[in-house]
Amino acid sequence: MLKIEETDALLVVDVQNDFCTGGALPVPFGERVVSPINSMLKFFDHIVFTRDWHPEDHCSFSFEPEFRDGSWPVHCIEDTPGAEFHPDLRVPVDALIINKATDSGREAYSGFDRTGLAEMLRRRGVERVFVAGLTLDYCVRTTVLDALQEGFSTILVEDGVRAVLPENTTSILEELRAAGAETVRSNGIQ
Incomplete structure (x- = not known):
């Protein structure tokens, strides 16, 4: 069991309606990440939620999308129901919300890409992040x-993630471990 410390943060990435069943860009079983994420919230003092927050004319949108990097259907338009967090996801009132991919001419996948997130975490004394x-x-x-x-020491919550292409899950986990990330299941923390 991993014990959560005051210097830990939970980063919850893009659990939005458009990425779940019925959304514009549904991830297979995307909504299944909600329960593991909700079960971990009570352990963390520092919680961050990122969200795609695209303008209507975002450069990644295609009317004939290839469903890969740079060619996606219209999704997560700022201030629309598709961009809202999944309705079952518990978002604490004191959680930090990070909008990303807000520039119409530039794609941004990472919660750290031009958001100031790293500095915000450092100011709060965060040293280790758990990502789901x-x-x-x-x-x-x-x-x-x-x-x-x-x-940051980085731990991926394995049962708190889903891939656009599920067949790539194993190779991505291997890549992230090789880069230095650790993995854990949501029931492996306290």
């Missing part, structure tokens, strides 16, 4: 890699 959310192969992956690059 959607999607493992894009936004979660880049958030984990950037957290490591920023010098």
Whole structure:
């Protein structure tokens, strides 16, 4: 069991309606990350939720999307129901909310990409981050890699993530472990 310390933070990446069943860009079983994430909230003093918060004319939108990097259906338009957090996800009132991919001319997958998140975490004394959310192969992956690059000890919550392409899950987990991330299941923390 990993004991959560005052210097730990939980980063919840993009658990938004458009990435769940019925959304514009549904991740297979994306809503299944909600329960493991909710079960961990009570352990953390520092909780961050990121969200795609695209303008209507975002550069990644395509009317003939390839469903891969740089070619997606219209999704998570700022201030729309699709951009809202999943209705069952508990978002504490004191949680930090980070909007990302807000520049119409530039894609941004990572919660650290031009958001000031690293500095915000450092000001709060955070040294280790636990990462969960959607999607493992894009936004979660880049958030984990950037957290490591920023010098945070980084732990991926395995049962708290899902991939756009589930068949890539094993290779992405291997890549993240090789980069220095650890993994844990949500029931492995206290």
